[in-house]
Amino acid sequence: MAEIDFMGVLHKSTQRDYLARVNDPDYPKAKAAELAKQFDHDYWDGDRRICYGGYRYMEGRWEKVARALVDHYQLPENPKILDIGCGKGFLLYDFLKVIPGAEIYGIDLSPYAIANSKEEIRDRLQVGNATQLPWPDDHFDLVISINTLHCLHAQDLHPALCEMERVGKEHKYLCVESWRNQAEKANLLYWQVTCEAFNTPEAWHWWFKQTCYSGDHSFIYFE
Incomplete structure (x- = not known):
């Protein structure tokens, strides 16, 4: 298991006004979160003040x-x-540009996204749900989950991590939100609309140990 940052280049390209x-x-945050947690139109393609404000494919991103x-x-x-948590499938689509012969699969709990x-x-x-993946053991050469698992409550986070470990042969990578100090914690609370697992890196490593997750990971911080 290693910490490898594949996502920092995208995360840091967004300007954020946390207080606004x-x-x-x-x-206001409570209303935005209630709408976003439905993972329907408002989350993906609604007002930017709720979440993405239009989650569209961007060539090369x-x-x-x-x-x-x-x-x-x-x-x-x-x-x-x-x-796992593929959304509209943009990353999987771009995998085919890099490896045209790849056999890609995506799962997401949002019917709207699919x-x-x-x-x-x-x-x-x-x-589908990350807690019950409909594939056999050791089925995939690479399993990824980006900005998804921190949206789960503890009772779902445990089986989701176990499932990710189960269906992957060797290579696995996940990216989740985290915080290292009180400033980052406040910014995360201000900005997020779907996060449920507000874990420090140390707490995430505890979760990895409890679930025997052996893959790689990286953390998104709101500095």
Whole structure:
């Protein structure tokens, strides 16, 4: 297990006004969170003050992440790749630009995301829950989960991590939100709308140990 940052380049490209978000007169944090936690239109394509404000495919944005993952992990010629919390499938679509022969799969709890996913790969995506993955043991050459598992409560986080470990052969990578000091904790609380697992890096490592998660990881901090 190693900490490897594949996501920092994307996270740091966004400018954030934490106080404006938490104090918005139309979508104060509690209201925004209630809408976002439905993981429906408001979360993906609603007002920016709720969440993404229009989650659209951007040429090359996710390809750099896919390429970094492929360059790091030694995958077979036609690897099986699973994205847990795949959203609209943009990262999986860009994996095919890097490895055209990859066998891609995605799962997400949002019917809206799957219905509005990248049309070219929609038949490779399905609605489902990270706590019960519909694949056999050691099925995938690479399993990834980006900005998803911190949205789970403790009772779901444990089985989700166990499931991620179960279906992956060797290479696994997850990225979750975290905090190292009180400033980052406050910023995370101000900015997030779906986070339930407010863990420090040390607490995340405890979770990894409890669930026997052996893959790699990285943390998103709100500095």
